[in-house]
Amino acid sequence: MPRQSPLDLPHDDPFGPHNLPYGVFTTPDAPDVRRIGVRYGNHVLDAGAAAAAADSPHAALLGHPTLNPLMAAGRPVWQAVRAELRAWLTEEARRPAVEPLLHPLTAVALHLPFEVADYVDFYASEHHAANVGRMFRPEGEPLTPNWKHLPIGYHGRAGTVVVSGTPIGRPRGQLGSPSGHTLPPFGPSRRLDFEAEVAFVIGAPSPVNTPVPLSGFHDHVFGVCLLNDWSARDIQSWEYRPLGPFLGKSFATSVAAWVTPLDALAAARTGPPARDVPLLPYLDDSAAEPGAFDLRIEVALNGHPIAHPPFATMYWTAAQQLAHMTVNGASLRTGDLFASGTVSGPEPHQRGCLLELTWSGRDPLRLPDGERTFLEDGDEVTLTAWAPGPDNNRVALGEVTGRIAPSAR
Template sequence: MTTTWVPVPDGSPFPIQNLPYGVFTPKSGGAPRVGVAIGEQVLDLAAALGDDVFARGSLNAFMAQGRTRWQRVRAETTRLLADEAHRAAVEPHLYAQADVTLGMPFEPGDYVDFYASEHHASNIGRMFRPDGDPLTPQWKHLPIGYHGRAGTLVPSGTPVVRPRGQQRPAEAGGLPGFGPSTRLDIEAEVGFVVGTPSELGRPVSADDFREHVFGVTLVNDWSARDIQNWEYVPLGPFLGKSFATSVSPWVVPLDALEAARVAPPAREHEPRPYLAEKEDWGLDLTLEVRLNGHLVATPPFATMYWTPAQMLAHMTVNGASLRTGDFYASGTVSGPEADQRGSFMELSWGGAEPFALPDGTKRTFLEDGDEVTITATAPGADGVTIGFGAVTGRVLPAVDA
C-alpha cells in the first residue's frame, strides 16, 4: 500500500492514491498555478517538479501533452510524496488548502451535456408523457445530448443569479409570461475534461477514451424548468440551461479511478459497433446532494445507462473534432430509489410532492439564498476512498433587465 509522509487525516478525500489536479492562488499573494491536493494541503507542482507548464492559471498546456506525460507526472509526484527522503525538498512547496483560493481548473472549449441516466430520463418522461412511453424511441440506441454554452461554465462557489425569461402561457392562446424563473432547479452530474485533441473528420473510438480524457469533475447544471418547458420544442434546451453550470475545482485523473470501474447496466439492445467498449467504463461513484447543509439525495453513477467512453464516441462519430479543454457532462445522475434522484424536479415530482428538510421546512424548487453542494466518493486503490471535492453555488435574486 502506498503511503505518504504528508499528514493525511483518516477519511480524507485526498489520499496519495488520488492526487487530483486544480488551479490555486495563495491568499498571501502570487499568480495562479497548478497543484495537486494531498490531505488538507496543495502541492505547488511548478516548484516541486521544476516545470513551468504548471506555472499557469490553467491545466490546458499540461493536458495537451498527452497521456504518457500525464502518467509520468503522476508517478513522479507520487514518488516525491511517498518517499521520506524527498520531504525536506518538497515540504516548502505545500500550502494549506485553507490558505489558497481555488479557481476554474481548465479553460473550457466546447461544452456538451448528455442525458445518460435511464432513471432520470424515465422519471421526466413519466411527468411529461404520463400516457405514453417514458423514453423516446432513440434513447436506448444513442446517448442523447446537446451543446451548451461554454462561456457560462463557472468554478465552484460562484453565485448563481436567478435567470429571467419567457414561460408557457397560463392558458391556451394566451401570451407567454416573462420574469424570474419560479422553478429553478439543480442537476447533479459528473463531468469529463478532454486533454488531447483529435483530427476533424476522424471519429474517436470508445476504446481511445483514456487517450483523450484527462479526468473527472463534479457538475451542477442549474436549470430553469419553466423557461426550459416553454422553449425546448423543437430544438431542445437553450436559455433554461445556459445561465450557469458549476464545476468542481479538482480534476480527478482517470488513473485514480481504476478501482472504481464497473460494468454498465445490462443493455436492452446491442450497442451499434461504434458504441461497443472493450473495456468497461461504468464508474462506481456515489454522489451526495445537500441543500443548505441538509442531505437530500445520494445519486449512484454506477446506474448510468451510457458510459463516458460511449458519450465520447457518440460525440465524435460524425467527425466532430476534440480540442484541449473540451468538456462534457453526464446529465442528471439518478438511481431507482426516491432518495437517489439528482434533481429537485424529480425529488418533488414536478412540484406536486414537496420534500421535507430536517429543519421542518419543505421545498419543491430553489428559493433565493439557497445553497446547494454536491460531493462524491469512489473506491480507490489499496482500499482507500477517492473524493472529488465539492461543487457549491448559492442562489441570488434575479436582476432587473
C-alpha cells in the first residue's frame, strides 16, 4: 500500500488550507534554531524553507525566528503570504519541493510564536460579569454602572505570557484579610482557577495620539488564539481594591502555540448580542460589519469536558476593545496581545471558569477522578475551539494546555 502524503488531507480537516495558522518550532537535530511554521493537518510546514525554495519575495520575513517581522508588515503582506502558502500546499506541481519540508507535529517542539509587547485583559462577557456580581454583591446590581458603556480591562504582565504546555507553578501570596491586628495569611493559593479566553494579536503598530476606529480592526489585528488567564482567586480578592488585579493574575498567562490568521475566520463573523444601552460614537458598531466571532470553546479538566463557553455571546467585540484601548491616544505595538476576559454563556455548562462553575466553591464539580472546587496540584486544563469555516468546514484553533505544578517554596 503506498504511503499517504501529508499533503493529502481530508476535505474537512480543521487544519486544512482554509486555516493555515502560524507558529514557531524547532526540530531535534537543531534545537536552537527556531523557525516559522504553518500547521497543515498534523504536520508543520517549514515556511521559511518553502519560501526560499520558491524564491518568494517574502522569504526574509518567513526566515525569522519569530512572527514579529511578518506581523509588522501589514495586511497586504499577510494576505499575499497566505495566498503563497495555500499555493505551495495545494498545487500539484509544487509537491516534490514542499513535501520534504513538512514535519510531523509529534517530532517538533513548539515555542511562543511572537514576542509579546503589551498585554491587556478585558472583562467582556455580560454573563460572566453578572455572575461574579451576583456572587460578591448579592444585595446590589450585578453589573457596575460603567459596564455597558465601555469595555472594562486592565494591563497585565507581558513577561509571564507562556506557550501552551508550559507547567504553571502554584502562586504564593497574601491570601485574605487578617483578623484584628494580625498579619494576613501567606502561602500557596488555595483557590487557583483557569479562565477560558480568546486573544487577539496586534501586527501593524499605530502611532501615539492616533486612535484606531472600529474600521481599523482588520488593518492592525494579525490573528487570533486561545488564551488561559490563570487566576488565584484568594490573592485577587484581597488585593484588587482599589486598583484591580495584580499578583493574583500576573504569575502566568498561557497562549496557544498557533496564531490563526484573522482572514481564516471570515465565515465565523456574526452579529453581537442585542445591546440595551446607547453607545458613544467611537464604540457604536450598529452600522459596522458583524463584529463578533462564532467560536465554540471546550474546557477539559484532566481530560474530562467540563464547559462549553460560546464566544459569540460576548457583549463587547474585539473591534470595540481595540477602539477603546486606543481612544485616549495610546499607541499599538507589534506583538501587543489583548484578551476577551472569561468567556461565559447563559447556561451553567457554558461558564468559563471554576469560580462560576462551582459558584465560588459552593457547588463542587463531580468528575471521574474526584470533586473539584478549585485546581489541585497535578490538574491539567485544556482549551480547544473551532469556528465555522468556508464550504461547511471547521476552522480549529490551536489548543492551550497547562498543568499545575506545586508551589516552588
